[in-house]
Amino acid sequence: MSIADWFLLLVRWLHLLGAVAWVGGSIFILAVLRPTLQGSSQEAAFSRTTGREFRNLVDVAVSVLLVTGVILSVSRLTSGHATVAYGFVLGLKIILALGMFSHVWFRGRRQTPTVNQESATVGSGPMGNLRGAFTANSLVLALGIIVLLLADLLGVLFENAIGGT
Numbered sequence: 001m002s003i004a005d006w007f008l009l010l011v012r013w014l015h016l017l018g019a020v021a022w023v024g025g026s027i028f029i030l031a032v033l034r035p036t037l038q039g040s041s042q043e044a045a046f047s048r049t050t051g052r053e054f055r056n057l058v059d060v061a062v063s064v065l066l067v068t069g070v071i072l073s074v075s076r077l078t079s080g081h082a083t084v085a086y087g088f089v090l091g092l093k094i095i096l097a098l099g100m101f102s103h104v105w106f107r108g109r110r111q112t113p114t115v116n117q118e119s120a121t122v123g124s125g126p127m128g129n130l131r132g133a134f135t136a137n138s139l140v141l142a143l144g145i146i147v148l149l150l151a152d153l154l155g156v157l158f159e160n161a162i163g164g165t
């Protein structure tokens with residue numbers, strides 16, 4: 001393997017780590033931490049602390065994903081194997097990724113609501129549940145899961161183009 005190959009391997013690894021940290025962390029918070037803390041006396045304090053620490057992690061992940069994503073895109077698009085379909089899926093992936101990033105970039109100084117505050121904001125009943133299900137964090141996670149699917153699709157499209165199938 002050439003030095004350029006090693007460099008690209010490092011870039012892919014960092015890109016993957018950024019994705020795992022952000023999407024995996026979001027799944028853990030929404031599916032494990034929130035249900036566990038809900039209604040407990042320490043819910044507010046835990047939510048605030050973990051929210052702050054997770055935001056720091058996400059800030060690093062966003063920078064890593066952005067820089068490594070640009071390098072991977074340039075590498076793929078200049079390889080001579082990028083098809084129109086590849087460019088289309090990559091464009092879609094970038095738009096969805098920017099949607100995820102914008103949530104982080106424009107969050108300003110607002111605090112992550114605790115579980116109790118969030119429930120109060122979205123209300124109760126069927127409509128409240130629906131709104132609750134689509135809080136900003138859930139939306140970012142949904143986008144992240146779709147972006148992961150598109151990343152896999154890109155890999156398949158690229159391999160097919162190389163193999164000429």
Ligand code: HEM
Pocket residue numbers: 012013015016018019022023065066068069070072073074076090093094097098100144145147148151152154155156158
């Ligand atoms: C501006 C933002 C981004 C750009 C330009 C970008 C671009 C790319 C490119 C070009 C690839 C290589 C695809 C191939 O195999 O041909 C890739 C792979 C990948 N991307 Fe992104 N990406 C971005 C953001 C994200 C985000 C936000 C996530 C996760 C939520 C993500 C997750 C992945 C994963 C898991 C891979 C596969 C890595 C591997 O196994 O090699 N990307 N990305």
